[in-house]
Amino acid sequence: MGMVHIAGNAALDFVGTLSERGTADEEGLVDRAALAAWYVDAGLVDRPPVVSGSDLAAAQRLREHLYLLVRALVEGSPLPERSRSALNRVASRPGPAQTLGPDGRRVRRGDADACLAAVAQAGVELFDRTDGAEVRFCADDRCTHPFLDRSRSKLRRWCDMATCGDRAKVRRYRGTHAPDRP
Template sequence: MTADDEWIRDGGRVCLDFVNTLRDRWAVPRETLQEPDDLLRWLRGAGLVTHDAEVSADALAPARSLREAIDRAVLGVAGGGLPGPADVRTINEAVRAAPRPLLQLLVRDGRLEAASAPGRADDVAAGLGLVARDAAELLLSPEVRRVRVCGSDRCGLRFVDRSQAGRRRWCSMSRCGNRTKVRRHQRRVQK
């Protein structure tokens, strides 16, 4: 990944941000996880692995496979279907590597409750397990029906539409929304 290519984290869920590491799916897909270190930097930037975590040279293929399984599963369920058995297996296998959440206590409204913190993983496989766990949680929640693909004809990023009306069209108004509106305005003016 080049230095001027920053990670886009507009998905609203860590699993969708991970899916969005493959850019320009609408045309010729552009891979941002080109080197094992790219994967490690993405996981660190997402706060999923400790600073001293290391990545092996063979970590990219399973990471990319997980990314595509999450994408197919989420879009399938968001569209009213079910994920394929192979995608379910891939996600479940990755979830097994996730560290267990840390049990913590919380006093709320005069009552003692259990709370958990996700913590950080010590290695890349466990970090990917945290991504997969987030995907599993999304797939089991009603929020999955609010997953959208950016409406820009030059984007294709996935995001959760948390707008009150449920009609958000862009992954980011500042990036895709404004650019699309400017292009449309310029076309109308030129006619």
């Protein structure tokens, strides 16, 4: 899936930067520029921050801690202490600064460390939800993107109907309309 922002939470989208976990393991944060671009695409900052190799490594480590925490949240299992501590350590740092520009528009600025702190803070928010949304993983076997299910019935299955949902519909259609073969 690459760089998509469909989950309803920056931390969940960040977890989704490694897609098809356990099969293809498609890395979305392939280099420092990709991470800087992700921060802008996620709306954390207006301009790409300078990202070092250690910033990229720290981001990938946090992503894996977030994945383990989200997995535990979805499964209702105990939170991995090491991952919880790592998340709290990063979340305690200051995030990007927001100011009002002369044109009356919001300006978001921050370095790579501030952006990662914002992702971690979004991760913390997942564990104290008051809006009724539920955290889920996409039901597509090839997709491992988590998302917030805000549907009234809480029965949403796909992270995105335009990709994973459509693939599932096509597979189901082909399965029921396949020509009989001798």
